[in-house]
Amino acid sequence: MKSLLGIGECMIELSSEGGQLWRQGFAGDVFNTLWYARALMESDSQAAFFSAVGDDQSSAELLAFIENAGISCEHIPHIKGRVPGLYKIHLEGAERSFSYWRDSSAAKQMLQDPDVLWAAVSEADVVYLSGITVAILPDEAAEILINGLRGALKPGAKVVFDPNIRPRLWAGEERMKDVLTRTAAISDVVMPSFEDEQTTFGDATPLATAQRYQALGVSQVVVKNGADETLFVEGDEVRHFPVPKTRGVVDTTAAGDSFNGAYLAEFMTSGDIDKAIAAAQCCAATVVCNKGALVAFERVQNAINTTKAG
Numbered sequence: 586m587k588s589l590l591g592i593g594e595c596m597i598e599l600s601s602e603g604g605q606l607w608r609q610g611f612a613g614d615v616f617n618t619l620w621y622a623r624a625l626m627e628s629d630s631q632a633a634f635f636s637a638v639g640d641d642q643s644s645a646e647l648l649a650f651i652e653n654a655g656i657s658c659e660h661i662p663h664i665k666g667r668v669p670g671l672y673k674i675h676l677e678g679a680e681r682s683f684s685y686w687r688d689s690s691a692a693k694q695m696l697q698d699p700d701v702l703w704a705a706v707s708e709a710d711v712v713y714l715s716g717i718t719v720a721i722l723p724d725e726a727a728e729i730l731i732n733g734l735r736g737a738l739k740p741g742a743k744v745v746f747d748p749n750i751r752p753r754l755w756a757g758e759e760r761m762k763d764v765l766t767r768t769a770a771i772s773d774v775v776m777p778s779f780e781d782e783q784t785t786f787g788d789a790t791p792l793a794t795a796q797r798y799q800a801l802g803v804s805q806v807v808v809k810n811g812a813d814e815t816l817f818v819e820g821d822e823v824r825h826f827p828v829p830k831t832r833g834v835v836d837t838t839a840a841g842d843s844f845n846g847a848y849l850a851e852f853m854t855s856g857d858i859d860k861a862i863a864a865a866q867c868c869a870a871t872v873v874c875n876k877g878a879l880v881a882f883e884r885v886q887n888a889i890n891t892t893k894a895g
């Protein structure tokens with residue numbers, strides 16, 4: 586039995602149903618990854634989320650949604666007087682834009698008592714976090730996370746990090762690059778998206794991105810690159826995995842998150858890189874062909890089973 590812990594923020598999502606009608610959902614990058622990992626992990630494996638919620642009705646609904654998906658929230662602290670972050674998706678034709686209300690969200694306080702996090706971390710075989718996790722934390726809390734995480738791991742446990750670079754969440758570029766780099770340096774596996782890395786760090790190629798992370802001591806780097814091939818690098822091993830042609834792409838929201846979730850589920854089960862990347866690409870292809878961040882478990886399970894059977 587394996588256990589995966591994701592550390593991050595899950596927000597209330599409001600998407601337009603037309604006019605003044607809004608539909609409530611829940612999403613956030615680390616949670617999205619857990620969602621797909623949970624859909625594809627073996628049933629006796631565990632997925633758990635660490636964040637913080639408030640003591641209001643919306644926080645209770647958010648927790649119920651996550652737990653209904655089979656993801657444990659048992660370690661999540663409840664912060665008095667706080668509420669979850671919220672975002673609205675505006676649709677103009679096929680164009681999406683977002684408004685966020687997350688500056689005072691409960692999740693920013695998740696490190697209020699670091700020992701609560703360390704207790705959750707000590708139970709996990711894989712701890713997953715993203716650049717958004719460290720971006721939303723107050724500076725002092727981000728430092729506690731970066732400096733304490735490895736010491737709280739159980740022997741043999743791994744840290745997996747997706748830099749998921751979002752410049753608007755950071756006060757300045759230097760701090761963003763510094764924190765992302767130091768978080769990568771405490772990670773065993775880094776799963777970046779090339780476009781973001783190229784824009785922020787000026788990498789000429791996906792291999793340059795992988796080598797920059799390897800130079801920090803990262804063992805395994807999986808570089809996603811949209812519809813272009815996925816690069817896998819570990820030690821001297823460099824492998825290229827073309828992305829199967831996908832027709833009917835409608836919404837690339839959560840493509841990278843779903844890729845990571847499926848990769849983790851397969852990697853934690855079999856440790857087989859070929860199978861893990863095939864599952865990841867298949868899961869992400871299913872997600873980009875559906876609207877919204879979260880595609881129903883059954884749909885991604887069917888897609889993966891069909892690929893395996895083929």
Ligand code: AMP
Binds near residue numbers: 779815829840865867
């Ligand atoms: P990204 O984070 O944009 O690099 O995308 C993550 C993953 O989603 C990629 O590695 C692909 O497996 C998948 N993906 C993204 N865009 C497409 C696309 N247009 N067609 C097929 N797969 C895609």
